[in-house]
Amino acid sequence: MYQERKALLNARAKVLKAMAHSTRLFIIEELVKGERCVCDLTDQIGADVSTVSKHLSVLRQAGIVCDDKRGNQVFYRLRVPCIINFFGCVESVLESQAQDHAATLSAVGK
Amino acid sequence: MYQERKALLNARAKVLKAMAHSTRLFIIEELVKGERCVCDLTDQIGADVSTVSKHLSVLRQAGIVCDDKRGNQVFYRLRVPCIINFFGCVESVLESQAQDHAATLSAVGK
DNA sequence: TGGCTTGTTGGCTATATTGCCAAATAGCTA
DNA sequence: TAGCTATTTGGCAATATAGCCAACAAGCCA
Structure with a gap:
């Protein structure tokens, strides 16, 4: 019953887990308005750039955002x-x- | 910008976090069909009762489920x-x- | 009351997450 | 090329989570 569904449920859980952080929810809300570079997000969030970059990495690995490098900036946007x-x-x-x-x-x- | 919204975003994150586990997603899916006692859920999940009880406690604290003790059984159902x-x-x-x-x-x- | 069933809680270990700093990478511009 | 900016990655310490067992609480029934 549960074991049969476990793989799918784990996949769903992974997406929810990626969203389950205030900073990442903020990033998602910003990206709803349009693409943003890491530096803009970092300014708004007020944490270390490396911290923001790791949050973006979590969202990317979960399939929630994708990125696009232009010049020396990386722009993120929502995939879904x-x-x-x-x-x-x-x-x-x-x-x-x-x-x-x-x-x-x-x-x-x- | 972010700091102003942080409290609300944290509250939302708490709800998502409570859902972000395969066992808890399974419980939610079961409860969509109707209320269930801990013993039924435990049978289906195949983990220790104490483990299932703690998952239910996480869902209860997040406001996702509520419980109702009848006899020596506790029935859970979705609040939302x-x-x-x-x-x-x-x-x-x-x-x-x-x-x-x-x-x-x-x-x-x- | 004694024993059984149902659930919850405490305690423990293993594992994962968060956020900072430091270091490395990559593109731009002089 | 040197130096600057933007971003990612490694490493670390602090904290949180998951799941098991043992102990406890509460209701039921003989």
Whole structure:
């Protein structure tokens, strides 16, 4: 049952795992607007260039972005723009957590 | 820019991270069909009960599932059924990887 | 009560991830 | 060629994750 599906589920998990970091989500959101070079992303994120480069590498290996070297800059773009549609549902999860939190506060009388 | 959005992005990342494991994806797929007790899931997954229980705990803490104790069994169900809509896009990523792979094989003449 | 079943938690080890610095690579320009 | 900029890679320390076993909690039934 599970063993039969494990290979596919692992492949899916790998994609989700690649997205599961605030910096990488930020990069994805930026790339929805259009391609960006590593230096632009690095400026916005405010981390070491090597750190940003490794995050991009994670996204590339997962098949989420692809890159294009022009001159001495490397431009990244989304391979699969529908990625952004994920967030509607993720937001639903966050909202349902918020409701719980509100209910808890209410139960405690705050 | 990034710093301002970081808290929200971290919250989203937490949800994605909770989903990013083959066993937990399997659990989610099962729960789409309806609620399940820990023992049923454990049978299907074939791991130690404690391992499955901890995966369920990760999903619960992320707000993805909720539980309901009845007798000496605990039943889990999805809190946010739209979770399943994620996979269309994840699948697109996997397909575009497969196309690359085919292109590579073709370029090598296989 | 005693024993069985169902789940959760603590503890441990093995493994993976994150982010920094330093070093290496590659393209541009003088 | 020398020097500068842009990016990637290696290495390291700190931290997090996965999965097993053992121990514990709670409900059921004889």
